[in-house]
Amino acid sequence: MRLFWEVARRAFRRFSTYRSATFAGVFTNTVFGFIQAAILTAVFRQRATVGSFDVRDAVTFVFVSQGFLVVMGAFSGHLTLAERIVSGDVVTDLYRPVDLQLFELASDVGRAGFQCTVRAVVPLLCGGLAFDLRLPSAPRLWLLFAVSVALGIVTSFGHRFLVTLTTFWTLDYRAASQMATVVAMFFSGFAIPIVFFPDWLERFSRLLPYVGFAQIPIEILLGKLHGLDLVAALASQVAWAVVLLVLGRWVLARATHRVVVQGG
Amino acid sequence: MVETLGIYRRLAFARVRADWQYRGPFIGYTITQGLISVLDFVQIAVIFGRVSSLQGWSVAEVAFLYGTSSVAFHIGDVFVSEVEFAPKRIRLGTFDSLLVRPMGAMVQLCADEFAFRRAGKLVQAVAILVWAMAAVSVAWTPARVGVFVMMLVAGTAIFGSIWVITSSLTFWMIEAGEVMNSFTYGSAFATEYPMVVFGRWLRRLFTFVVPAAFVNYYPALFVLGKSDRLGGPSWRRFASPFVAVVMVLLASFVWRLALRHYRSTGS
Numbered sequence: 005m006r007l008f009w010e011v012a013r014r015a016f017r018r019f020s021t022y023r024s025a026t027f028a029g030v031f032t033n034t035v036f037g038f039i040q041a042a043i044l045t046a047v048f049r050q051r052a053t054v055g056s057f058d059v060r061d062a063v064t065f066v067f068v069s070q071g072f073l074v075v076m077g078a079f080s081g082h083l084t085l086a087e088r089i090v091s092g093d094v095v096t097d098l099y100r101p102v103d104l105q106l107f108e109l110a111s112d113v114g115r116a117g118f119q120c121t122v123r124a125v126v127p128l129l130c131g132g133l134a135f136d137l138r139l140p141s142a143p144r145l146w147l148l149f150a151v152s153v154a155l156g157i158v159t160s161f162g163h164r165f166l167v168t169l170t171t172f173w174t175l176d177y178r179a180a181s182q183m184a185t186v187v188a189m190f191f192s193g194f195a196i197p198i199v200f201f202p203d204w205l206e207r208f209s210r211l212l213p214y215v216g217f218a219q220i221p222i223e224i225l226l227g228k229l230h231g232l233d234l235v236a237a238l239a240s241q242v243a244w245a246v247v248l249l250v251l252g253r254w255v256l257a258r259a260t261h262r263v264v265v266q267g268g
Numbered sequence: 269m270v271e272t273l274g275i276y277r278r279l280a281f282a283r284v285r286a287d288w289q290y291r292g293p294f295i296g297y298t299i300t301q302g303l304i305s306v307l308d309f310v311q312i313a314v315i316f317g318r319v320s321s322l323q324g325w326s327v328a329e330v331a332f333l334y335g336t337s338s339v340a341f342h343i344g345d346v347f348v349s350e351v352e353f354a355p356k357r358i359r360l361g362t363f364d365s366l367l368v369r370p371m372g373a374m375v376q377l378c379a380d381e382f383a384f385r386r387a388g389k390l391v392q393a394v395a396i397l398v399w400a401m402a403a404v405s406v407a408w409t410p411a412r413v414g415v416f417v418m419m420l421v422a423g424t425a426i427f428g429s430i431w432v433i434t435s436s437l438t439f440w441m442i443e444a445g446e447v448m449n450s451f452t453y454g455s456a457f458a459t460e461y462p463m464v465v466f467g468r469w470l471r472r473l474f475t476f477v478v479p480a481a482f483v484n485y486y487p488a489l490f491v492l493g494k495s496d497r498l499g500g501p502s503w504r505r506f507a508s509p510f511v512a513v514v515m516v517l518l519a520s521f522v523w524r525l526a527l528r529h530y531r532s533t534g535s
Contacts, residue, residue: 028446035450038470039458043315043322046465050319179296186304195307200314 007102008110015114029074030126037070037127041135044196055199055206060138061226065197067131068225069218071124072153075116076160076217078194081184083108086168086177098260105252109161116157140227148234152221155241159216162248163188169252172259193219213244272375279379287384294385301388305342309334309396312460323464328403329492330461335397336484337459340423342390348428349452350381351435351523355445364532373527374432404492412491415506419491422512423483429515430455430478436519436526455480464497471498482511 019026041063048059057065073079085108088094097104131137140146167184171177189195191214198209198219209215220237223229229237287294312334316327325333354377357363366373366380406412434448441447455478463471463485475481482504489496490505 022443024441024444025446028441028444031447032450032454035454036457039454039466042466042470043461046322046461047315047319049323050321054318174293176290176293176296179293179300182297182300182304186300186307190307190310196311196314200318202314202317 008106011107011110012114012117015111016118017114019115019118026122029123033070033073033123033127034130037067037131038134040070041066041131047200056228057197057199060136061228062197063131063135064137064139064226065193065222067128067135067137068124068222069194069197070131071127072156072218072221073194074123075119075153076156076188076192076194077112077116077164078160078189078192078217079185081164081181081188082168082171082177083112083164085165086171086181089168089171090175090177095263098263105165105249105256108165109158109249112161112164113157120153138226140225142227145225145227148238149221149225152216152224152238152241155238155245156216156218156221158245159213159241159248160188162245162252163213165252166248166255169255169259172262188214188217191215192217193222197222213248216241216244272371275371276375276379279376280382283380283382284384298385298388301385302392305338305389305392308338309392323462324494324497325462325464326404328400329488329494331396331400332404332492333462333484333488334460335393335400336419336423336488337456338393339390339397340420340483341427341456341459342386342393343424344427344431346383346386346390348378348431349386350378350383351432352445353377353381354435355438355442358439358530359442361532363530367527367530374523406492415487416491419484419487419508422487422508425512426479426483426508426515427452427456429512429519430480432519433515433522436522439526439530451478454478455483459483459485475500479511479515482508 044062044066045059047054048062052058054062085094085097088097097107100107128137132139163184167180168177170180174180191198191209191212193215194217198206198215201209209219220229220241224234224237309331312327312330315322316330320326322330351374354363357366357377363373366376369376430452434451438445438448455474458466458470458474459480463474463481466474471481486496486500486504487506487508488494496502496504
């Protein structure tokens, strides 16, 4: 546990040193937020609501989701571990006396933790200056949102870890990574809130783990989920996080049998 | 010029052959790129599942905007976006090797990083465009066809110039290159929709600062016979070629400036 904390803390600090990259990311997320908010606003000129969303919900959704894109690793379907699998450096990771999956998880949690600070907050503030956002005043909702985001981060890690492990078999992670990126982007609500989907597609999307990256946390923040729905949503996030992590362990165990050290 | 093109062709072809050595991933990657862009359009389809028109633009008309923007953007992406690798090479220190060879750095860069797999996206863009052209209720007069062809050529030049200008600017801000995504991918994203959906500031940004509105919105007004709800002057419909020429000149100027500014790390 102590090791987990130390690794996470160092990852947090490592990412906090890239100041200009952080600024650049915030800028880009904000610009895309404005474009997307304008497009969705145009939809609401034709009709008052889409599903349970009105225009304020949709615009708030856009700026919150822009901030959490990078937190959830939405731009990269793999971990940098994939490059180490290609180059063979992964053997040094494997003979360290630490659990590889936990080590990677700690480092990803540290990264996401840092990105929850500046990158998640600034686009929201900028959006708030230009649009009338619906942010709750109840601390309870913020707390539940934080829990849901944390679960989303672990689930997203579990997903990227699995994609990364395919590199042991394919030795080229790009196609798998890209595919994973797009699927996650679409079914999470990052591309467009899934309440815009046709009903059958929305129902299908809610069965997948990706809704935990954006749709569920933001719906919680907007106060759309109550009582049993809320419990069910959080429970599904926990279930997916556990399933993906366990699956990751199993695949890792199989993959390590394949590692052949060249030379020596 | 002819000689340069010949060398470019050989270098780019060498790159394709090199990629082809890893056939599985190459084909996989090309197909994934195509699939990605399908999901891109699904977003528009999802929106039109909820409304029948967007600020007076039908789904076929928006698909026409999407098609023209994507075709122009992806041709630029296949041939020019490779300049994006300049900052990465500068950071790694491999940019110098381009400068010591007796050939333009840009041509070498574009040939070296040439990625045919990106053409996967182009296929989907063309398909959408063809469908949109059949679906819009437009009488294809010679004038309209002329403006249509012109908008694809000018649009490609404008997007290509945006790639070059933004990549050149990153010479001054190696670590903050992601800002440029706002202008490249941002303008590609914005031009998938009619400019009327945007507020005044975004419209001005995409008309006067990053002139992406000239890639498709203004010429499309003429081709589709629509009136500009924003009340812009009507000559803007035919201004794309001029904007394209200005952008190309500006891009070559900024690129030269960036090259002159460049100081190797020398280590």
